[in-house]
Amino acid sequence: MNxxxxxxxxxxxxxxxxxxxxxxxxxxxxxxxxxxxxxxSYAGKPSSSGTSQTTTTTTDTTSSSSSSTTSSSSxxxxxxxxxxxxxxxxxxxxxxxS
Amino acid sequence: MALALKSWKALGxxxxxxxxxxxxxxxxxxxxxxxxxxxxxxxxxxxxDSELTRVNANAGRTIQIxxxxxxxxxxxxxAARLTDxxxxxxxxxxxRVAGYDDDFSRISGPHPTLTREQGREVPVRAWxxxxxxxxxxxxxxxxxxxxxGVELDLGSTGKAMAADLAATAAMAAVGQGGVxxxxxxxxxxxxxxxxxxxxxxxxxxxxxKPSGDGDVICVPAGGVATSSTTVRRWSRGGVILxxxxxPQTGLPTAGPFRTVTVxxxxxxxxxxxxxxxxxxxxxxxxxxxSCRLPARLVENDGTIHYIGPxxxxxxxxx
Numbered sequence: 001m002n003x004x005x006x007x008x009x010x011x012x013x014x015x016x017x018x019x020x021x022x023x024x025x026x027x028x029x030x031x032x033x034x035x036x037x038x039x040x041s042y043a044g045k046p047s048s049s050g051t052s053q054t055t056t057t058t059t060d061t062t063s064s065s066s067s068s069t070t071s072s073s074s075x076x077x078x079x080x081x082x083x084x085x086x087x088x089x090x091x092x093x094x095x096x097x098s
Numbered sequence: 099m100a101l102a103l104k105s106w107k108a109l110g111x112x113x114x115x116x117x118x119x120x121x122x123x124x125x126x127x128x129x130x131x132x133x134x135x136x137x138x139x140x141x142x143x144x145x146x147d148s149e150l151t152r153v154n155a156n157a158g159r160t161i162q163i164x165x166x167x168x169x170x171x172x173x174x175x176x177a178a179r180l181t182d183x184x185x186x187x188x189x190x191x192x193x194r195v196a197g198y199d200d201d202f203s204r205i206s207g208p209h210p211t212l213t214r215e216q217g218r219e220v221p222v223r224a225w226x227x228x229x230x231x232x233x234x235x236x237x238x239x240x241x242x243x244x245x246x247g248v249e250l251d252l253g254s255t256g257k258a259m260a261a262d263l264a265a266t267a268a269m270a271a272v273g274q275g276g277v278x279x280x281x282x283x284x285x286x287x288x289x290x291x292x293x294x295x296x297x298x299x300x301x302x303x304x305x306x307k308p309s310g311d312g313d314v315i316c317v318p319a320g321g322v323a324t325s326s327t328t329v330r331r332w333s334r335g336g337v338i339l340x341x342x343x344x345p346q347t348g349l350p351t352a353g354p355f356r357t358v359t360v361x362x363x364x365x366x367x368x369x370x371x372x373x374x375x376x377x378x379x380x381x382x383x384x385x386x387x388s389c390r391l392p393a394r395l396v397e398n399d400g401t402i403h404y405i406g407p408x409x410x411x412x413x414x415x416x
Contacts, residue, residue, distance in 0.1 A: 074389040075180045076371055077363030079320030083392055084295065085409040086314035091299030092101060095359055097326025098111050098282025098304040 111282030122272030178230035190249030258369030261286035321365030353379025
């Protein structure tokens with residue numbers, strides 16, 4: 001194997017630096033170009049959809065907060081205490097159809 | 099504890115006010131009367147000058163409404179949402195076509211066959227119920243819009259909500275103790291109950307004397323409602339009809355349960371559950387069980403079912 005002279009070695013290193021710089025710049029240009037093309041092709045939805053999601057989250061929070069006062073996922077509010085049995089004939093008011 | 103009591107007729111049904119404060123009964127009664135007058139003016143289906151009559155007559159237009167009517171419509175829409183449409187305020191025309199088109203005292207007698215269709219007499223017609231989703235209510239601007247041909251009936255949720263509103267207003271007027279308001283057996287309470295709770299006889303007909311024999315429950319707070327197909331009935335051409343309309347058919351329900359009583363946090367929610375149970379028919383027991391509300395169901399043959407934390411009728415509290 002032939003050994004390189006110092007001059008030949010310096011030229012080789014300079015060529016390698018130019019190739020590396022070129023590849024880096026070319027890569028950056030390619031990334032920017034592809035990104036622009038992609039953004040132009042699929043613009044997506046306006047940022048208001050993000051606001052809508054926030055609103056939904058807030059609503060859900062309110063629902064779960066209010067559901068803490070209900071007995072079940074039905075959304076119907078239960079009485080704070082369960083009824084108990086009274087003796088027959090002791091009623092003071094009647095609940096019935098009308 | 100002795101309870102002060104006052105009763106009279108309003109909204110086509112019986113009104114009963116109980117107060118734990120003897121000297122507060124007059125104030126409670128006055129407050130209840132005011133609420134019921136407001137309710138009647140806002141959403142009576144039988145008054146030509148009510149707001150609801152005006153809304154129903156102006157379907158297809160956006161109508162400005164009072165806070166009370168907005169609250170009542172909102173409550174009815176909530177009921178529809180929570181019951182998947184089993185309790186639907188757009189049954190207005192269906193119940194009218196079925197014959198309930200006037201104050202009940204004027205329609206309860208026997209009537210001949212009403213209509214002729216395709217050359218033959220029919221005792222009752224069904225009207226397709228358009229569905230609650232068609233209603234546009236804007237609470238902020240207090241406006242409502244109904245599609246053409248849609249009529250609202252707030253009879254079920256409206257009466258129960260009135261019991262809650264009346265109890266709250268009466269309690270505010272009395273200032274201490276507790277108040278119970280019954281509107282035809284739909285019961286709302288506010289404040290502190292008597293020792294052991296409000297003693298309520300559960301019956302199929304609200305006209306049964308409360309001191310009579312039967313299931314008595316003691317309710318510390320909240321509301322109680324009973325829906326029944328056995329009381330508000332009328333006849334058309336020999337066919338017996340009642341006032342609980344199945345939105346799926348547009349006709350009075352024909353399920354296995356004739357009477358359902360529910361205890362809930364408010365009279366409104368108790369009424370939503372009891373009415374929905376009648377409409378749901380065989381699916382009512384599973385649905386009420388999932389709601390975890392104490393309920394008592396009476397089948398058409400008289401068999402009684404107790405659901406959820408309904409108290410054991412055989413164990414009487416001290």
